[in-house]
Each structure stands twice: as C-alpha cells, then as structure tokens.
Amino acid sequence: MREILFHGKRKDNGEWVEGFYLSHGSEVYILTSEQLAKGLDVGGWLNGCQAYEVDPETVGWFTDSYDKNKKRIFNGDLVELRGIYAKDVVLFVEIAPCNGAFGVDPGGKFYFGLTELLRNYEATVVGNIHDAEHRSDTQQEATEQ
Numbered sequence: 001m002r003e004i005l006f007h008g009k010r011k012d013n014g015e016w017v018e019g020f021y022l023s024h025g026s027e028v029y030i031l032t033s034e035q036l037a038k039g040l041d042v043g044g045w046l047n048g049c050q051a052y053e054v055d056p057e058t059v060g061w062f063t064d065s066y067d068k069n070k071k072r073i074f075n076g077d078l079v080e081l082r083g084i085y086a087k088d089v090v091l092f093v094e095i096a097p098c099n100g101a102f103g104v105d106p107g108g109k110f111y112f113g114l115t116e117l118l119r120n121y122e123a124t125v126v127g128n129i130h131d132a133e134h135r136s137d138t139q140q141e142a143t144e145q
Helices: 033-042 114-120 133-145
Strands: 006-009 018-023 027-031 050-052 060-066 072-074 077-080 089-095 101-107 122-128
Touching: 006 027, 006 072, 018 033, 060 114, 072 077, 072 122, 101 114
Parallel strands: none
Antiparallel strands: 006 018, 006 060, 018 027, 027 050, 060 072, 077 089, 077 122, 089 101
C-alpha cells in the first residue's frame, strides 16, 4: 500500500515537518505521526494533538521513493544523481505536467521518471527548492543545461 505523507516548513520556526496534510480555510497544517498516536492514546480522534502550521508554498507530497540513505523523497526535493551525463548533477523532483507522475526536470525541456532514475543511478537528497541555501544553485544549474 502506498504511504500518503506530506512535508512542509513550519511557520513558527522554519523547520521541516512530515506527516498528514490538514487545511482550514487558507491555513495549512501538518499533523505528525507522533502527534496522531498521542491523540489516539488519549482516547479520541485528534484529542490533544498539535498540528503544525506550515507555509503552503513548501508543502510537498511523498513520492513513495527513498534515496540511497533510506531518506524519503518528496516533491520539491533536490536529489543528487551520481554518474548521470558522466558527472554528478543535482535535479529537483516534481510532478511532471505531461503525465502526473513524479519525475526530475533537467532544465525545463523534458522529464525523467523518478522510479526509473532510482533504479539506474545512486540518488541522495541534498535539500529542497524552498531552502534558501539551495534555491539559487538550482536555478543556476537548470539554466546552464
């Protein structure tokens, strides 16, 4: 069964949080598995749970794939692929507009399927497009290709 999870950057401290997506009006929240378990232990659905408000722009859906270190890969993550194009490159994961599947975009012209790439190349999550320290590097690399 596919694991349906999301992540997003918390509004209060900018840290990434993973869990279940909730929305209320224009506010978006992530409820962690730990918080959900805590609420269920109290005896009621979501009683005593804390959901973290996140920036809606940063919310990414879990791709159901993992990098070489068993780290979850989310939509918007930057993955370094070793040996593609005879060098190491960093590409970002997104939902391909042509077919709705997760893929990587090597420069805005076409997409490679994420599952196929993970079968053939060693991948490591190195950041996310919403992290300031990675944003300019990714944009520069995408324009160079």
